[in-house]
Amino acid sequence: xxxxxxxxxxxxxxxxxxxxxxxxxxxxxxxxxxxxxxxxxxxxxxxxxxxxxxxxxxxxxxxxxxxxxxxxxxxxxxxxxxxxxxxxxxxxxxxxxxxxxxxxxxxxxxxxxxxxxxxxxxxxxxxxxxxxxxxxxxxxxxxxxxxxxxxxxxxxxxxxxxxxxxxxxxxxxxxxxxxxxxxxxxxxxxxxxxxxxxxxxxxxxxxxxxxxxxxxxxxxxxxxxxxxxxxxxxxxxxxxxxxxxxxxxxxxxxxxxxxxxxxxxxxxxxxxxxxxxxxxxxxxxxxxxxxxxxxxxxxxxxxxxxxxxxxxxxxxxxxxxxxxxxxxxxxxxxxxxxxxxxxxxxxxxxxxxxxxxxxxxxxxxxxxxxxx
Amino acid sequence: xxxxxxxxxxxxxxxxxxxxxxxxxxxxxxxxxxxxxxxxxxxxxxxxxxxxxxxxxxxxxxxxxxxxxxxxxxxxxxxxxxxxxxxxxxxxxxxxxxxxxxxxxxxxxxxxxxxxxxxxxxxxxxxxxxxxxxxxxxxxxxxxxxxxxxxxxxxxxxxxxxxxxxxxxxxxxxxxxxxxxxxxxxxxxx
Numbered sequence: 128x129x130x131x132x133x134x135x136x137x138x139x140x141x142x143x144x145x146x147x148x149x150x151x152x153x154x155x156x157x158x159x160x161x162x163x164x165x166x167x168x169x170x171x172x173x174x175x176x177x178x179x180x181x182x183x184x185x186x187x188x189x190x191x192x193x194x195x196x197x198x199x200x201x202x203x204x205x206x207x208x209x210x211x212x213x214x215x216x217x218x219x220x221x222x223x224x225x226x227x228x229x230x231x232x233x234x235x236x237x238x239x240x241x242x243x244x245x246x247x248x249x250x251x252x253x254x255x256x257x258x259x260x261x262x263x264x265x266x267x268x269x270x271x272x273x274x275x276x277x278x279x280x281x282x283x284x285x286x287x288x289x290x291x292x293x294x295x296x297x298x299x300x301x302x303x304x305x306x307x308x309x310x311x312x313x314x315x316x317x318x319x320x321x322x323x324x325x326x327x328x329x330x331x332x333x334x335x336x337x338x339x340x341x342x343x344x345x346x347x348x349x350x351x352x353x354x355x356x357x358x359x360x361x362x363x364x365x366x367x368x369x370x371x372x373x374x375x376x377x378x379x380x381x382x383x384x385x386x387x388x389x390x391x392x393x394x395x396x397x398x399x400x401x402x403x404x405x406x407x408x409x410x411x412x413x414x415x416x417x418x419x420x421x422x423x424x425x426x427x428x429x430x431x432x433x434x435x436x437x438x439x440x441x442x443x444x445x446x447x448x449x450x451x452x453x454x455x456x457x458x459x460x461x462x463x464x465x466x467x468x469x470x471x472x473x474x475x476x477x478x479x480x481x482x483x484x485x486x487x488x489x490x491x492x493x494x495x496x497x498x499x
Numbered sequence: 500x501x502x503x504x505x506x507x508x509x510x511x512x513x514x515x516x517x518x519x520x521x522x523x524x525x526x527x528x529x530x531x532x533x534x535x536x537x538x539x540x541x542x543x544x545x546x547x548x549x550x551x552x553x554x555x556x557x558x559x560x561x562x563x564x565x566x567x568x569x570x571x572x573x574x575x576x577x578x579x580x581x582x583x584x585x586x587x588x589x590x591x592x593x594x595x596x597x598x599x600x601x602x603x604x605x606x607x608x609x610x611x612x613x614x615x616x617x618x619x620x621x622x623x624x625x626x627x628x629x630x631x632x633x634x635x636x637x638x639x640x641x642x643x644x645x646x647x648x649x650x651x652x653x654x655x656x657x658x659x660x661x662x663x664x665x666x667x668x669x670x671x672x673x674x675x676x677x678x679x680x681x682x683x684x685x686x687x688x689x
Binding site for chain 2: 261277284316323
């Protein structure tokens with residue numbers, strides 16, 4: 128007893144990143160450790176800062192779509208959609224139905240491909256090397272479909288203000304249906320491979336817990352919030368585009384731990400498949416691809432607008448101020464990754480250093496979006 | 500313990516199945532038809548000159564300013580061989596800057612620039628990614644030959660004519676079958 132009192136331990140500062148493979152990009156965490164326990168953490172961001180918001184002030188509206196592609200570089204279609212819809216709202220443009228359905232199909236496919244990447248890296252973070260192979264196998268099917276549709280696997284530049292760029296391939300519907308069939312089996316397989324694996328359960332259950340109240344206070348959105356039991360989804364609570372026409376559930380977790388955040392995303396992939404099936408059924412076969420009266424270089428009227436969409440990571444909002452010119456006066460993005468990162472500190476405190484990587488991974492941040 | 504073995508079973512089944520990966524440098528996965536590689540300039544074989552007239556629309560619309568061009572009077576027009584009054588004199592694309600967004604192709608009114616299937620950027624020369632007019636046209640000819648490229652405006656015109664023909668045929672539906680209905684079927688591949 129007396130001896131124990133004499134031993135004094137000092138917190139050790141450990142620098143994790145920015146070149147650490149498990150930080151999912153160039154992200155730096157400064158961890159203060161007491162033995163194996165994390166006492167405090169200080170996230171350092173900005174290594175991938177490209178000044179997209181400022182750049183956007185000097186680019187024409189159609190050119191800004193390419194910037195949005197590079198913001199959330201795993202959910203490209205979802206970022207493009209947020210920007211295009213914000214400008215459409217500013218110009219009060221009514222987008223025809225067919226491009227709307229096509230956008231939803233592509234966005235939901237993108238959500239699946241993004242979650243598949245999350246699934247793979249989550250496995251890697253936990254020390255399982257196999258899931259990433261399965262995740263990327265499924266992702267590849269979607270990516271190939273994107274290549275056939277937009278011409279690019281990642282940086283599509285396919286959505287336009289008021290519609291989409293060009294006609295998808297003639298066999299688009301059949302191809303999507305085929306991919307969905309493969310995905311059904313693929314998601315089940317991925318699920319079986321990792322979700323209830325004993326080792327994985329031990330690594331993830333009750334790790335990095337956050338209550339629903341705390342999550343809301345921190346501004347957490349997306350699957351990470353829903354894992355804490357708050358059924359908030361922009362697609363349901365503030366339906367944009369045609370999302371009010373689809374029947375789908377919001378997967379919700381109970382504990383708000385790493386496993387819940389993982390399981391919610393796996394469940395969400397199945398919901399996305401459901402949405403795409405319904406969209407394929409409802410989609411009209413012909414019709415204009417771009418709204419009438421939208422010029423190639425649009426000049427939205429003077430004013431400002433904010434529009435929120437549900438990206439794979441959470442609420443992606445775009446705020447635009449227009450002075451009536453062909454370039455926005457100011458553009459602000461509310462990136463879900465950046466805001467979700469605020470909850471890293473409460474989650475990491477009093478957890479073990481081995482779980483730090485898991486907790487960071489479970490937030491599914493994309494550094495391109497955090498830093499912009 | 501059971502679930503871990505279930506997972507192992509999946510691994511084992513996949514292990515025995517056909518591999519889904521490709522050994523990249525030795526084996527290339529097929530490129531989709533609509534794939535957008537780097538932009539190239541197209542060649543008009545009927546006249547024997549590039550489609551590009553150097554109007555600089557693509558250069559002004561490029562988000563990364565990776566291109567530059569100059570134009571000159573077309574010598575072939577004076578000889579009466581070409582309808583293009585101006586023609587491109589020099590054209591340079593810095594492929595290292597290009598982000599393959601496809602805006603240049605979209606804004607081009609002369610079918611002069613198109614997104615090819617060329618996408619492998621490794622070069623031995625330090626300035627190997629700055630491609631000039633000759634190289635762009637070579638790449639363009641290669642792409643035109645391989646993919647059967649046709650000017651998009653021509654395809655658009657044909658589509659319009661076909662649409663008109665069907666509409667008029669449907670509208671008339673009378674004994675006098677429209678003459679131009681057979682016209683749009685001419686003009687095959689490149």
